[in-house]
Amino acid sequence: MAGSSPELPIVVLDALMPTAQRLVVNRRGSMVWEVESHRGHYAVKVGYPIEATADWPAQPWTALAPAREGAVLHRLGFDDFAYGEWERGTWNFQPWHEGPDLYQVWEPCRRRDPPIEPHAAVALGCVEALAELHAKGWAHGDVQPAHFIIGPDRTHLIDLALAHGRHVPEGYDFPFRGCLVHYEAPEIARSVLATGVAESTQEADIYALGATLLISATGWRAVEYPDDAPRALQRRAVAEGKRRHVKAPGALGELIDAMLSHAPEDRPTIYEVGKALS
Numbered sequence: 001m002a003g004s005s006p007e008l009p010i011v012v013l014d015a016l017m018p019t020a021q022r023l024v025v026n027r028r029g030s031m032v033w034e035v036e037s038h039r040g041h042y043a044v045k046v047g048y049p050i051e052a053t054a055d056w057p058a059q060p061w062t063a064l065a066p067a068r069e070g071a072v073l074h075r076l077g078f079d080d081f082a083y084g085e086w087e088r089g090t091w092n093f094q095p096w097h098e099g100p101d102l103y104q105v106w107e108p109c110r111r112r113d114p115p116i117e118p119h120a121a122v123a124l125g126c127v128e129a130l131a132e133l134h135a136k137g138w139a140h141g142d143v144q145p146a147h148f149i150i151g152p153d154r155t156h157l158i159d160l161a162l163a164h165g166r167h168v169p170e171g172y173d174f175p176f177r178g179c180l181v182h183y184e185a186p187e188i189a190r191s192v193l194a195t196g197v198a199e200s201t202q203e204a205d206i207y208a209l210g211a212t213l214l215i216s217a218t219g220w221r222a223v224e225y226p227d228d229a230p231r232a233l234q235r236r237a238v239a240e241g242k243r244r245h246v247k248a249p250g251a252l253g254e255l256i257d258a259m260l261s262h263a264p265e266d267r268p269t270i271y272e273v274g275k276a277l278s
Helices: 010-016 065-075 107-111 120-135 186-195 202-218 231-239 251-259 270-277
Strands: 018-027 030-037 040-047 082-086 089-095 148-150 155-157
Touching: 010 040, 010 082, 010 089, 040 065, 065 082, 065 089, 107 202, 120 148, 120 155, 120 202, 120 270, 186 202, 186 231, 202 251, 202 270, 251 270
Parallel strands: none
Antiparallel strands: 018 030, 030 040, 040 089, 082 089, 148 155
């Protein structure tokens, strides 16, 4: 990576020898490319540490995230991927999944006034993708609309860098410090506020999936706080359960309400959610 024109690490170029490449994401600590090569069609993720600023502390874990995800993919038994290190952090490549994310797919439902009930089959595809991960003993830890890719044949659950459940090599592991607060369960928010870290669980995934379905169906997040609120204030609102008075249309609304229950033990399992949808 040189100056303001990010480049793929040499080790990745040597492994894939791209015939075409497109930078898809370039944000603090993370870059994602879509890469085509004679070997196949891949998503390439490259991580590097975030330097401290006046508003944000340093975040060295972002450099490890791609390799940690690669280790999770290995433990899950996936193939056609690789991961390793480069001069500023780590990288991985894995098959590219074509399709819109959940938020994009349900946009026509949100734009109606009042919103119309989204097709349950799309929600069921998301549930099945998460259920597959849960069945293998893992919690995703970062469930959000952008991580469900609605493909032509199945829904893919992506971005497994924060998944927990089985052993991850110590050199690539790092503590779970919560996720995007819009989808963070109250118990996760409380733990992060109190100690700076939390334990990723399948019950928290259920809450996050409920919040994901709600915002995708209605455009509203589950918890009330100002749009520009500091993260600590957002987490406090989540921890206190300050739910918005908004409900997804149709039968989906009742199911989402159950998934967003404040207490983890009151939420349905992923299998119960799937049964309700089917």
